[in-house]
Amino acid sequence: MKQQIIEKIKQYDTIIIHRHVRPDPDAYGSQHGLKTLIQANFPNKNVYAVGQHDDSLTFMAIPDTVDDETYKGALVIVTDTANTDRVDDQRYTNGDFLIKIDHHPNDDQYGDMLWVDTTSSSCSEMIYELFEAARELEGWVLSDRSASLLFSGIVGDTGRFMFPSTTLKTFRTAGDLVEYNFDRNEIFNGMYEMDRKLLNLQGYLYQNFEIDELGAAYVRLSKEVLAQFDATASEASLLVSSLGNVKGITAWVIFIEEGESIRVRLRSKGPIINTLAKEFNGGGHPLASGATAYSWEEADRVIARLQEVVRDYKQQ
The missing domain is CATH 3.90.1640.10 (inorganic pyrophosphatase (n-terminal core))
Incomplete structure (x- = not known):
């Protein structure tokens, strides 16, 4: 070829x-x-x-x-x-x-x-x-x-x-x-160099993420949060790997609100997540994928599915 x-x-x-x-x-x-x-x-x-x-x-x-x-x-x-x-x-x-x-x-x-x-x-x-x-x-x-x-x-x-x-x-x-x-x-x-505002946003991310007992984690970055730190959705996307440094996290999702949609950034240390991304208008690699949600209610469904994926992975 x-x-x-x-x-x-x-x-x-x-x-x-x-x-x-x-x-x-x-x-x-x-x-x-x-x-x-x-x-x-x-x-x-x-x-x-x-x-x-x-x-x-x-x-x-x-x-x-x-x-x-x-x-x-x-x-x-x-x-x-x-x-x-x-x-x-x-x-x-x-x-x-x-x-x-x-x-x-x-x-x-x-x-x-x-x-x-x-x-x-x-x-x-x-x-x-x-x-x-x-x-x-x-x-x-x-x-x-x-x-x-x-x-x-x-x-x-x-x-x-x-x-x-x-x-x-x-x-x-x-x-x-x-x-x-x-x-x-x-x-x-x-x-890898970041403006100070992004480092501050990264601090917010570390302080506000949620994690369940199996290691499925998530954090929401709304338009109001981005405005608070004077950050764009594209800039916030640079922080997607940050939660990978947290001990105990198995897979995670970062939601970044932009206009009428929400960027869904999925990462994993083991569970396959690109099949999940395909369920929500996305796709990607087995351990690094992206998708799009159109409401925070849909984002909640992404979280529920991620928790199911991590649970199934842990039970293997």
Whole structure:
């Protein structure tokens, strides 16, 4: 499949790369890493990375803006996005040919060509694997800029190599990437430094989460709470892993109210939670998933289901 993707990239003069809404470092890393990889090897091609910008990821890249006309006759590639509903910028279907590159469960098999590898730690790791194949077949090179982006994406999706998705291949890929010339400290600072207001919000989160006797935990961040700390929903999402540091928690959910909906951020230390996320307009990885609720009553149902999932896990 990698060779087929390489051939498609060679065929098109215009390539537009999409990723998922509410992006994380792997979304930006795989998308912009692929963009800069193609540009380094085909400087005459027009390559764009599109989608709504997240200010917290400015340290990585800033998306491009393209008009509708640009999609005519273009190759479109969507990275790190399991479901069509989550593709940022729904014009992704307006190109000539569509490729999906992803590491989430392949529940939504969209695209004219699909490369899905659920064993990969991140989509950024897959882009590096694509580069390795292209280097062997076509003599492609990887720029320092691409290496920096792919490394950032891998670090983000593996939780600094702490998540179970981290494999020997992941470490080997990271080892290859750090041989390039980029500043790892700059990446870590951009990814993990927080404004004081977010540290205060994190304190609120630690003081107000609830946990049952089996280790199912939750916390609600309403619009009023976010306003109290002058934080946006996107900024609050950066705190999703915080409860993982609490001894005794088995799985947890953070609810973040935004507009007329509520972001549902699920994490787990063992129980499979992506099936639960699918019940509430979402999906994701077995131990890290997201969903959407449309009322606090629906959020209560998410909590009840999470408690059931943890209970079943404990009884195995």
